Amino acid sequence: MSGGEARVAIAGTGFIGAVHARSARLAGARLVGVAASSPERSAHAAAVLGAERAFGSAEELVEAPDVDIVHICTPNHLHRPLAEAALAAGKHVICEKPLAVDDHGAEEMLEAASAAGRMTAVPFVYRFYPCVREARERVRTGVSGPVRLIHGGYLQDWLLKATDDNWRVDEQLGGASRAFADIGSHWCDLAEFVSGHRITRLCARTYAAYPERVTEDAVILQFETDRGAVGSAVISQISAGRKNQLKLEIDAAEEALAFDQEEPDGLWIGRREHATLLKRDPAVLSPAAARYATVPAGHPQGYNDCFDAFVADAYEAARTGEAPDGLPDFRDGLRAARITAAVLTSAETETWVDVPSATALTAETADV
Numbered sequence: 001m002s003g004g005e006a007r008v009a010i011a012g013t014g015f016i017g018a019v020h021a022r023s024a025r026l027a028g029a030r031l032v033g034v035a036a037s038s039p040e041r042s043a044h045a046a047a048v049l050g051a052e053r054a055f056g057s058a059e060e061l062v063e064a065p066d067v068d069i070v071h072i073c074t075p076n077h078l079h080r081p082l083a084e085a086a087l088a089a090g091k092h093v094i095c096e097k098p099l100a101v102d103d104h105g106a107e108e109m110l111e112a113a114s115a116a117g118r119m120t121a122v123p124f125v126y127r128f129y130p131c132v133r134e135a136r137e138r139v140r141t142g143v144s145g146p147v148r149l150i151h152g153g154y155l156q157d158w159l160l161k162a163t164d165d166n167w168r169v170d171e172q173l174g175g176a177s178r179a180f181a182d183i184g185s186h187w188c189d190l191a192e193f194v195s196g197h198r199i200t201r202l203c204a205r206t207y208a209a210y211p212e213r214v215t216e217d218a219v220i221l222q223f224e225t226d227r228g229a230v231g232s233a234v235i236s237q238i239s240a241g242r243k244n245q246l247k248l249e250i251d252a253a254e255e256a257l258a259f260d261q262e263e264p265d266g267l268w269i270g271r272r273e274h275a276t277l278l279k280r281d282p283a284v285l286s287p288a289a290a291r292y293a294t295v296p297a298g299h300p301q302g303y304n305d306c307f308d309a310f311v312a313d314a315y316e317a318a319r320t321g322e323a324p325d326g327l328p329d330f331r332d333g334l335r336a337a338r339i340t341a342a343v344l345t346s347a348e349t350e351t352w353v354d355v356p357s358a359t360a361l362t363a364e365t366a367d368v
């Protein structure tokens with residue numbers, strides 16, 4: 001891509017495709033086109049999302065000569081073929097999580113990205129809350145002290161009832177893991193991002209509420225990290241009344257930090273003497289966090305703002321070749337896929353399972 005506004009296209013125009021389209025426009029991109037599951041749906045989506053044209057298919061979209069950046073927002077089983085075709089055609093690729101339906105697929109995608117030398121990004125967007133960046137800074141700069149415990153969970157209720165259904169429940173479309181690949185991947189990414197630790201070993205139990213569902217509704221996870229911390233998380237899509245509650249707590253030697261995705265404008269900081277709720281006020285945040293505060297304190301920021309920041313950073317990486325700090329890419333997508341694979345193996349074998357290290361992965365692909 002050489003200067004000027006980015007020419008982007010979006011494959012998959014459901015919930016998240018529309019979020020991507022909005023963020024792309026705000027980042028100043030030209031939305032050249034979209035593709036949905038049929039030409040009729042593509043035409044409808046192009047009109048609703050204000051795209052210049054509707055592609056006949058996602059396969060056509062990823063190879064279009066007038067597109068620089070492809071957003072892949074389809075069901076999971078299509079991520080890999082579309083991303084690989086887009087990279088082969090020389091496109092930069094933003095691909096939704098989970099990167100692939102298994103860790104082998106994610107490895108192949110990272111190899112394709114390394115060979116292509118294009119920008120890749122995976123929307124682990126919770127990284128883009130200012131209070132998440134603030135927590136990360138407090139750990140990174142040593143204010144919090146060494147991290148000892150990492151805990152929390154990610155709870156939703158949209159698959160609570162036997163009649164609740166979605167393509168994600170079909171393992172051919174969603175993959176062998178459902179709740180963990182879908183939302184546990186977000187939690188683990190955030191836990192590693194904020195703590196700076198890497199999960200090295202884990203023990204997991206899966207839970208299925210209904211016999212007809214092949215993939216898990218919930219996961220109970222315990223883990224150890226490369227820097228001596230231990231942790232746990234509950235991941236569930238059957239927790240009544242919980243809509244999108246991602247909670248992360250870090251207990252370090254000097255203080256504890258707690259973040260709640262449903263109350264993202266505050267960071268709870270616990271000390272022995274007192275506990276405080278740090279408000280997302282650009283005037284008091286560290287520069288790394290203030291960078292993502294787009295409105296003054298007291299004016300709520302939310303999920304769409306995270307997406308806007310993520311997409312803007314991804315486009316900057318494509319334009320300059322330099323990724324802004326904290327931009328999640330295919331290496332992070334593979335990392336989540338490896339943790340997910342270890343969760344399934346642990347649940348099946350009822351044992352602790354090692355997670356391949358991130359260090360080797362980074363060294364192999366330093367040029368991505």
Ligand SMILES: NC(=O)c1ccc[n+]([C@@H]2O[C@H](COP(=O)([O-])OP(=O)(O)OC[C@H]3O[C@@H](n4cnc5c(N)ncnc54)[C@H](O)[C@@H]3O)[C@@H](O)[C@H]2O)c1
Nearest residue numbers: 012013014015016035036037058073074075076096097123
């Ligand atoms: N990063 C996040 O926070 C986040 C949030 C939600 C979803 N996601 C991910 O985004 C992806 C889509 O999820 P969603 O919630 O938008 O699902 P959705 O069901 O709302 O939308 C999926 C879309 O894909 C389209 N589609 C199906 N087959 C297609 C094909 N062959 N070609 C082109 N389009 C096709 C469908 O028409 C539909 O519009 C999933 O991988 C999911 O994990 C990520």
